[in-house]
Amino acid sequence: MNANVLARSGRGRARRAANGSTAEGAARAGLTARGVIYLLVGILALQIAFGTGEHEADRGGALAELSDKPFGAVLLWALGAGLVGMALWRLSEALFGVTGKDGHTAKKRLPAAARCVFYAFVAYSVLAFAAGSGGSGSSDQQSRDVTSRVMEVPAGQWIVGLVGAGIVVAGVVIAVQALRRSYHKKLKLGELSPRARRLVDVTGVGGGAARGIVFAAAGAFAVRAAVDYQPDKAKGLDDTLRSFADTPLGPWLLVCVAAGLVLFGVFSFALARWRRV
Template sequence: MNTSATASPGRMQARRMARGSAVEGAARAGLTARGVIYLLVGVLALQIAFHDSKQQADRGGALAELAEKPFGAVLLWALGIGLVGMALWRLSEVLFGSAGPDGRKASKRLLSGVRLVFYSFVAYSVLSFAAGSGGSGSSDKQSKDVTARALEAPAGQWLVGAAGAGIVVAGVWIAARALLRKYHDKLKLGEMSPRTRKLVDVTGVGGGVARGAVFAAAGGFAVRAAVDYQPDKAKGLDDTLRSFAQTPLGPWLLVCVAAGFVLFGLFSFAMARWRRV
């Protein structure tokens, strides 16, 4: 009797379970790390709104703030490792599909691929910062430098304009999905009490709308930089957030957006707890 044939399905099942547990752990670690960054950026933006702080309200500013805390170096390495987990989770979605009935569709895998590239870059920048190489500089300078190089390329104005328009569309899409509570499809709602579900909706809707608004604004600045052929008009996260304080509503619009970022950080923690992976 060939025992290897009967044992093979069991071994395959064990491998699938181990892979599933590893992917789930990586996803939850990554969502927690994302929550920490958004929470810190939101707090920094609130400081800018009330005190005209010179600190950067972006990933670099958040990491610098974290580095000043007790055990800051340990926290930075933990954050970077968590973001590596996020990237690995997205890689698994590209290779094997994501949770849900349409998780294996090409469009879903392509979106996971975009997220893989983004979170790989973020993880690298955080780990570089933790290692002391300053890998997470000002988002404003990075945006201007990238825009300047892109504008010098053939058809550069069109490329930058198209990228900016794409970011605007992505921002509107993010905000609309938050308003429609599309994230419900990814959550284990049955494990939540009615009160918890309401609190998660507050963080999901408020945080998603704020995040979408910032994306759309940053994309608008990129389009303006392309039209005027002036890379200095492109803005990173810090300058984009500060621009909300320069509207007729004054600092109060920035307060709302900053509070939304804090809410999105809390929403990320909720996703780390209840998201289906």
């Protein structure tokens, strides 16, 4: 058996493993972990809206909230492991293709690669926090620090502005796809009872729209920071959420967005149960 045959055989086995039960388990664990984070961030944002919040409404605040619970350390390690699973699932999609039509095209695989990098970073920050290394600091300070460093490089102001505009566009796309219920294409709809389908649609539409609004708002703050050449105007998740309370609608807009993030957490749990992987 020559080297080419062996290589093809090895790639075939890797592809089958990526599309098998191991990848499915990693995907479902990752979606569950994502749901926990969004659920906690949404609850923290609701507490802020009602003036009772003790933690920041971002990933760091969610981890701090989780660590205060009984068996908090175990929960943090489990959450980190789930996010590692999410990163590995996205890596398998980048390498071997995404489920669904045109799944093997670069248009589908490149976003999967980007998601892999993102979730690998999130998993690292959660595991570092669980290990006591403080791996998940304030999202607001992180955003300001990164913006400041990028603005120091040549054309940094343009880079920040373009990235911010890209985040705005991503937020709009996320919200529109949620409103159009595009997630139906990824679900095992035949396994959903009428009641489960209503739950998925309420959480998918409301949660996805809220998530898109938060993305778009954060991107808009980055664009403003670039235009004004003031890195401190960039906002992380916590400051972005708090900014909704400064609108004419007051804290009630924050309540609506925060409730939407809670819904997205529940929607992630639904995806962990019924998504096609």
